[in-house]
Amino acid sequence: MTVLRVTGLWKSFGSQSVLTGVDLEVPQGSLTAVLGPSGSGKTTLLRVVAGFERGDRGSVTLGSGVVDDGHHYVPPEHRGIGYVPQEGSLFPHLTVRANVAFGVRGRRRRRRGPHAPATLSGGGGPVLPVDDLIDMVGLTGLGGRYPHQLSGGQQQRVALARALAVRPGLVLLDEPFSSLDAGLRSSVRADVQAVLRSRGTTAVLVTHDQDEALSVADQVAVVHAGRIDQCGTPQELYDHPSNPTLARFLGDANVVAATIQGDRVATPFGPLPWRVGPGMRVPQGAVTALVRPEQLRVETGDGPGMRARVARCEFHGHDTVVTVEPIAPLPAPGTPGGGEAIVGSGSVTVRSGGNLVLPDRAPVRITATGSVLTWPSAVRGSAR
Amino acid sequence: MSRTGTVAADGRASTPNGDGSGPGATRGRHRPWVLWGLSVAVAALLAVPLVYLVSEAASSGWSVTARLVFRSFTFELVWNTVRLSVAVTACCAVVGTATAWLIERTDLPARRLWAVLVVVPVAIPDFVVGFGWVSVAPAVHGFLGALLVMTLALYPLVYLPVAAAFRGADPGQEEVARSLGLGRMATFRRVTLDQARTALLGGCVLVSLALLAEYGAFEILRYQTLTTEIFFESQRSYDIPVASSLSLILVVLSLVVLGGDAAARNRGRITRSARSARAGTLHRLGRTAVPATLGLVVLVVLALGVPIGVIAYWLAEPGTTTLPATTTLVGAALTTAGYAAGAGVLATILALPVALLAVRHPRRSTRSLERSTFIVMAVPGLVIALALVSFSVRALRSFYQSTPLLILGYGIMFFPLALVAVRTSVAQAPLAFEEVARSLGRRPPAVWWRIVLPLIGPGLAAAFSLVFLSTVTELTLTLVMIPTGVQTLATQFWAFSTNLSYGAAAPYAAVMIGIAVVPSYVLGRWFDRLPARRAPDPRYPS
Numbered sequence: 007m008t009v010l011r012v013t014g015l016w017k018s019f020g021s022q023s024v025l026t027g028v029d030l031e032v033p034q035g036s037l038t039a040v041l042g043p044s045g046s047g048k049t050t051l052l053r054v055v056a057g058f059e060r061g062d063r064g065s066v067t068l069g070s071g072v073v074d075d076g077h078h079y080v081p082p083e084h085r086g087i088g089y090v091p092q093e094g095s096l097f098p099h100l101t102v103r104a105n106v107a108f109g110v111r112g113r114r115r116r117r118r119g120p121h122a123p124a125t126l127s128g129g130g131g132p133v134l135p136v137d138d139l140i141d142m143v144g145l146t147g148l149g150g151r152y153p154h155q156l157s158g159g160q161q162q163r164v165a166l167a168r169a170l171a172v173r174p175g176l177v178l179l180d181e182p183f184s185s186l187d188a189g190l191r192s193s194v195r196a197d198v199q200a201v202l203r204s205r206g207t208t209a210v211l212v213t214h215d216q217d218e219a220l221s222v223a224d225q226v227a228v229v230h231a232g233r234i235d236q237c238g239t240p241q242e243l244y245d246h247p248s249n250p251t252l253a254r255f256l257g258d259a260n261v262v263a264a265t266i267q268g269d270r271v272a273t274p275f276g277p278l279p280w281r282v283g284p285g286m287r288v289p290q291g292a293v294t295a296l297v298r299p300e301q302l303r304v305e306t307g308d309g310p311g312m313r314a315r316v317a318r319c320e321f322h323g324h325d326t327v328v329t330v331e332p333i334a335p336l337p338a339p340g341t342p343g344g345g346e347a348i349v350g351s352g353s354v355t356v357r358s359g360g361n362l363v364l365p366d367r368a369p370v371r372i373t374a375t376g377s378v379l380t381w382p383s384a385v386r387g388s389a390r
Numbered sequence: 391m392s393r394t395g396t397v398a399a400d401g402r403a404s405t406p407n408g409d410g411s412g413p414g415a416t417r418g419r420h421r422p423w424v425l426w427g428l429s430v431a432v433a434a435l436l437a438v439p440l441v442y443l444v445s446e447a448a449s450s451g452w453s454v455t456a457r458l459v460f461r462s463f464t465f466e467l468v469w470n471t472v473r474l475s476v477a478v479t480a481c482c483a484v485v486g487t488a489t490a491w492l493i494e495r496t497d498l499p500a501r502r503l504w505a506v507l508v509v510v511p512v513a514i515p516d517f518v519v520g521f522g523w524v525s526v527a528p529a530v531h532g533f534l535g536a537l538l539v540m541t542l543a544l545y546p547l548v549y550l551p552v553a554a555a556f557r558g559a560d561p562g563q564e565e566v567a568r569s570l571g572l573g574r575m576a577t578f579r580r581v582t583l584d585q586a587r588t589a590l591l592g593g594c595v596l597v598s599l600a601l602l603a604e605y606g607a608f609e610i611l612r613y614q615t616l617t618t619e620i621f622f623e624s625q626r627s628y629d630i631p632v633a634s635s636l637s638l639i640l641v642v643l644s645l646v647v648l649g650g651d652a653a654a655r656n657r658g659r660i661t662r663s664a665r666s667a668r669a670g671t672l673h674r675l676g677r678t679a680v681p682a683t684l685g686l687v688v689l690v691v692l693a694l695g696v697p698i699g700v701i702a703y704w705l706a707e708p709g710t711t712t713l714p715a716t717t718t719l720v721g722a723a724l725t726t727a728g729y730a731a732g733a734g735v736l737a738t739i740l741a742l743p744v745a746l747l748a749v750r751h752p753r754r755s756t757r758s759l760e761r762s763t764f765i766v767m768a769v770p771g772l773v774i775a776l777a778l779v780s781f782s783v784r785a786l787r788s789f790y791q792s793t794p795l796l797i798l799g800y801g802i803m804f805f806p807l808a809l810v811a812v813r814t815s816v817a818q819a820p821l822a823f824e825e826v827a828r829s830l831g832r833r834p835p836a837v838w839w840r841i842v843l844p845l846i847g848p849g850l851a852a853a854f855s856l857v858f859l860s861t862v863t864e865l866t867l868t869l870v871m872i873p874t875g876v877q878t879l880a881t882q883f884w885a886f887s888t889n890l891s892y893g894a895a896a897p898y899a900a901v902m903i904g905i906a907v908v909p910s911y912v913l914g915r916w917f918d919r920l921p922a923r924r925a926p927d928p929r930y931p932s
Contacts (some may be wrong), residue, residue: 057829082825085829087829089825091825095825097823097826098845109827168830178829
């Protein structure tokens, strides 16, 4: 069942178009990440879904009810959604307990549902007393505190508990982890994910952090320039991005010119098995290929592979990222891998496990394993 | 061509700051028509006195106005006014800054006590300070007398903002200056003073404007300024053309002060790289603590001891008066409190739409509208009173000398005070809170009641108290606009003291100061609490 369906949504502020035809479906119980760079319109999309903004064209459907289609508009308080803003926005004059109980109606708060009749309701797990919600987000005993007495991570947990207290059919999270520092971010993120999973709550998470999107979500929708560029599971997106730009946005990528030779594709690193994205035709002739840094290996001495020199060597602890520059002889222009064999900066990135110390300008060989994704070579022009 | 081509093209067209504005700012880009309408109406109301002045000058003919303006007597008045303004402002700047530095930046003994004592004079009306000095030393009059009395009455207006600036300044800057080889004096001159510059400037503007508008103290001290002459011409000679042409000069002088302030502010802004919660190291006074303490003792005795002592003395003396009793102490106190409450409510209500518009919809147009309302600061209460009285005579006869018109006068006069406090409080309740509350199923009225009002309530109370306090001690506008036969504490005190019935006047001054002290205490508490709520509590590390 689909909890949220956005169809052909347009939104502009003055002369500036922010959403230009967004289509998105969010299945029940999933955690969907809406991933995009700042300015891509992802926050605006979330705010239209929440009802804080109204779309210009297109429609937003929650469950079976249309909440915004240009004629009908259901205000936020009647939508049955939970909202966790970027800074948490806890009500500063209320305690943690009062914040969590805010949306719960009546004197006997633990038994009742949300205050106003909502389009989506009764979703997301059993009705819990406020204190149990506070326990669930790991803040046992802090119910009497005021927001200013909490750390940033604790505030975000309270904001989540507050949103879940009304048993929303859909929770919207607007970059909820971006204001936390790196160490705290991953732990709060994992806890939030666990809470949402355990209650089976459908959630949409807006983020600009591809790492966060890939690691947390069941489904990732990449927003670019006001529309959804590609939508799928994290694995689908990482392995089969629809174009080189997207490939680079989702992680480090080497985009190279290559030529199909039967069941192999000739790349600067040697012949490799190829694959194509779903719905793409079987490639022929000149193509553009994606080789992820973790598919490459740095070797020394004689043998197959691309000859290169070390340009930079960055040690990250868990791995080492080596940047190399290819050296002649590369295949001549016009032949596979000739000319702009390496699309973009002209250098190749290799991710190598463990510590690898290589002097600058050291001559190395780069070999590859696994299969490479190929696009028709016309796609190459758009790579940046 | 595949669709990736379009992505690249769109990518170049997209802008980096499309979504994500600041957490407090508005994102709903709809036009707030209702707020706009209300704010424009408020701005129009505030413009009434200025419009009156200009239309008055135009109706009596610019040549007549020019003849009245360019008289030698007028030049004498302007000279009196300007030289006193400059002298008092300079003295207040020195006294206020020195006091603030001693109390905030040195290890002076009993600093907390001094911090209270040097501020209390702000609750004593200028004309009461003048009364105190004249009844103790009749020699205090003329230019030097006015300089002494007004400095003692107004220096807290410099002390308060400068002390706050010293408290909030980054102590690292002084340390860096010392490490770069600057001595103590050079550091004070080039770094410390510079940190307080904006605050000092703001304080000096307040002093100059208060001085230009002052009537009562100068009347007692027999020092003639533009304001005393305007009062005389309008209330005794009933010569409205002269009064309004002099008012025009007074307003122009005030506008020059305001304009100079704005120009100076734009030249340099204080930049602070990071908000530092660390308190600076206090300068060690050593033996200098003795003369410093003596200086503060003298200041407090002169500014606080003399007026309070005189009032106490006359309270003990049997009050004899030849004036017929028109009101009782309780009656005058109740009338005053009623007027002050009405003024507080009205000014706060007037300020609310302007503050909401400026804070929640920050655009150039809304900022200009907000700034335009501050022009009222350049219009002395006496001029506001003349304008409203004249309008009521012509257009709203039934409101002539009525309570609603008086309250309206207070509301206009103290609007800038209310706006400052309301603006601060509205910023405490960003739109994000309302959005969250609505997403939790609450309808807009409930959201206002449970979220917005509790958050902005303390600030609204502060605005109310500020205006209440100022109204209780207001004399000039009240003298002109008060309904016939009614007396406030200030006007009754004025009637007795100008009749030299000091014993009868003293209780009214005592009650007036008593009433004014309570809201100033509440206010002090509120302004102290503001930063604490924002800053994370160090006791609960993340």
